[in-house]
Structure formats: C-alpha cells, structure tokens
Amino acid sequence: MxxxxxxxxxxxxxxxxxxxxxxxxxxxxxxxxxxxxxxxxxxxxxxxxxxxxxxxxxxxxxxxxxxxxxxxxxxxxxxxxxxxxxxxxxxxxxxxxxxxxxxxxxxxxxxxxxxxxxxxxxxxxxxxxPLNSLTADQALDLLELSEGQSVLVTGAAGAVGGYAVELAVLRGLRVVAVAGQEDEDLVRRLGAEFFVPRGAELGAAVRSLVPGGVDGAVDAAVVGTAALTAVRGGGSFVAVLDGAVPRPLRGTRVSNVWIRADGARLAELAGLAGEGRLSxxxxxxxxxxxxxxxxxxxxxxxxxxxxxxxx
Missing domain, CATH: 3.90.180.10 (Medium-chain alcohol dehydrogenases, catalytic domain)
Known part of the structure; x- marks a missing residue:
C-alpha cells in the first residue's frame, strides 16, 4: 500500500x-x-x-x-x-x-x-x-467555565477557533471572537456574541464589551500575554501551542491543552456535525x-x- x-x-x-x-x-x-x-x-x-x-x-x-x-x-x-x-x-x-x-x-x-x-x-x-474539534473541546474543558460566563476565542475563523466558538455557544457561554475584519460575518454565524478585529489592543477592546474582562480565553491564534490581558483576575487561559502559555498574572490559571484521542467524545462531536450544529x-x-x-x-x-x- x-x-x-x-x-x-x-x-x-x-x-x-x-x-x-x-x-x-x-x-x-x-x-x-x-x-x-x-x-x-x-x-x-x-x-x-x-x-x-x-x-x-x-x-x-x-x-x-x-x-x-x-x-x-x-x-x-x-x-x-x-x-x-x-x-x-x-x-x-x-x-x-x-x-x-x-x-x-x-x-x-x-x-x-x-x-x-x-x-x-x-x-x-x-x-x-477530529484534531480540531477535540482540541477546542478539551481546551474548553480546561477553562472550567459555567453557563452564562464569557470566553475569548482568538483565531476564531480558523479550524480550532471556529470549533471553540461553536462548542462554547453550545455550552451556554458568551463568546468574544477575535479574527480578521473580513471574517466578522463568519464568526458571528458560528455564534459569537461579540467581535474584536485582529490587531486591536485586546485588553481594552474586550473590556469595553465585557466590563472587568472575560472569564476565560482559548488562545487558538497564539496571541499570548495580549490575550491574557483581556481575562479578569482569577480567570482561566488555555493555549493550544506548547511554549505559548503566558505567566499567570493577576491570579489567572493558565495551561496548555495536550490533545488526546477520545472516541466516545468524538462520536458526540460527529453527531453534532451530522445535525448541522458543528461546521x-x-x-x-x-x-x-x-x-x-x-x-x-x-x-x-x-x-x-x-x-x-x-x-
């Protein structure tokens, strides 16, 4: 073969x-x-x-x-x-x-x-x-957020970021999406409540939308500390790339997502895709x-x- x-x-x-x-x-x-x-x-x-x-x-x-x-x-x-x-x-x-x-x-x-x-x-x-949806899903698990809380997703138009937006919305989270200006319509269709254009000063831009900062962040675009500034004190932050975890400023909880195969959860995600709830x-x-x-x-x-x- x-x-x-x-x-x-x-x-x-x-x-x-x-x-x-x-x-x-x-x-x-x-x-x-x-x-x-x-x-x-x-x-x-x-x-x-x-x-x-x-x-x-x-x-x-x-x-x-x-x-x-x-x-x-x-x-x-x-x-x-x-x-x-x-x-x-x-x-x-x-x-x-x-x-x-x-x-x-x-x-x-x-x-x-x-x-x-x-x-x-x-x-x-x-x-x-598999890789992209499970990465997004396992990253959201690490954030340990509850329904009604807010999450920042960088790279929201990308494969991991797009799934993170959709899965966060399915968990009842309010999503602030960061992407190129040309992708605003896309990420809003995915379910983002708020949009911040790539290149904006994230701390100020996000806090103008969510006073005090978001409860957590999935950094799919590897922005690092700039994305952490948008997270409230004591919030949580997950990086998708090794070595891209910033210092835990203001008591934030920071971590890497290390993807693992999970057939049972993949079956659930595939079911969501079959229903048209994941793109x-x-x-x-x-x-x-x-x-x-x-x-x-x-x-x-x-x-x-x-x-x-x-x-």
Missing amino acids: RAVVVRSFGGPEVLEVEEVPVPGTGVGQVRVRVEAAGVNPVDVATRAGGLVALGLADRRDVHGIGWDLAGVVEEVGTGVTGFAPGDRVVGLVDRLDLPLGAYAEQVVLDADALALIPGGVTAVQAATL LRVADTLPLDEAAKAHERFSQGGLRGRLVLLP
Whole structure:
C-alpha cells in the first residue's frame, strides 16, 4: 500500500510517497481503509522537524505523518466489539512515535480512538473534525467555565477557533471572537456574541464589551500575554501551542491543552456535525500523491477550512 513518510526534515519536498506493508491489527485495534486525511499545522511541524526539536518526539529513520482520517473498517482485532468491517469511521492518530500516520491507504488505530460517521456526512467532511474539534473541546474543558460566563476565542475563523466558538455557544457561554475584519460575518454565524478585529489592543477592546474582562480565553491564534490581558483576575487561559502559555498574572490559571484521542467524545462531536450544529469546513481536496502540494498551499495561509488528502 502507499503512504507518505518523512525521512529527512525540511520543506514540502521532503514528503515521500512509498510502498509499505499493510499494518496488522493487535488486541483492541482496528484497521481502517483511509478515504480522506486532513492536513493540519502539526503535520507541517512534523515534516519540518519541529516536534523533534521541541523534545515531543524522538528522531527516527522514518516518521509517519497525519493525524485526522476517515474511512471504512477493513479488519478488527481481538476484543473489539464496537466496530465491524464495512463501518464508516472517523479517527485520530495522536501518537508521535509511529512510522505511519493518517497519510496512508490503510491505518491501524486503537478502537477507542474511532467513532462512527453519522449519515449525511462524507468522509472528506469527517476528516476535518477530529484534531480540531477535540482540541477546542478539551481546551474548553480546561477553562472550567459555567453557563452564562464569557470566553475569548482568538483565531476564531480558523479550524480550532471556529470549533471553540461553536462548542462554547453550545455550552451556554458568551463568546468574544477575535479574527480578521473580513471574517466578522463568519464568526458571528458560528455564534459569537461579540467581535474584536485582529490587531486591536485586546485588553481594552474586550473590556469595553465585557466590563472587568472575560472569564476565560482559548488562545487558538497564539496571541499570548495580549490575550491574557483581556481575562479578569482569577480567570482561566488555555493555549493550544506548547511554549505559548503566558505567566499567570493577576491570579489567572493558565495551561496548555495536550490533545488526546477520545472516541466516545468524538462520536458526540460527529453527531453534532451530522445535525448541522458543528461546521465541517473543507477548503479543497488533493490526491495523496500531492501531499507536498497540499503543504505548500497550507503554508501560504488564507484557507478557511482544511485541505484533505484522498489516498
């Protein structure tokens, strides 16, 4: 079967499509024939060697690449009861030590990293869901906010930020969204009550809308301290990137969200998407052989939604 791998770090040109053995299933595992694989910022970091440089992964001869996938179950291992061959599934590869990632024709995952795709949702759409929606959801969990409280979301027009806005609204939170001026209509459609244009002085702008500051912030755009100034004393702040957590000024509680696969919650999020309550945004699709081209396009920025590779 074909898979994209990384043998040396660098630009998009280092992505190699190789013939590799079909992986076998172990106890509690499922082999999926991949129909769609999402392209995410962490994939760019993997390709460029950023994860190894940060000490998040060991240097290997071959690095797999890709986290998000959707497809059809080919085989189930011993002890798997929730899935059967032929099931349409979506899943997340959250380990950094594997020789194969989601950019492959077939992938083996633990069963608890998978969820069924609801009717009406295509594999391409589903492949944009796992990493970004789970990151947003787990970030909101860390904030520990209650219904009626307020939350700032930076990068609200992006994949993680967009899901953070929608999921916050579903939790009954009041959302202050930060995005480019051209994206105001988008983030308001996602459910944001307030809008602040990117580049504004966040502390002053947010506090003019929410006196005293918001109760929490999801910093999807990696703004850092500037976003923390918009949070009230004793509030909470979650960064989505390692090393982007500011000092806990004014007694704020700051943390990183470290994404983990969660098939049970992914099933709930997929259900929300199937009901039209979460937006599945696809920027474009490309064949697996054009993974390098996908990375080039991703690095140019300006996408609204995710690029998806088709093995």
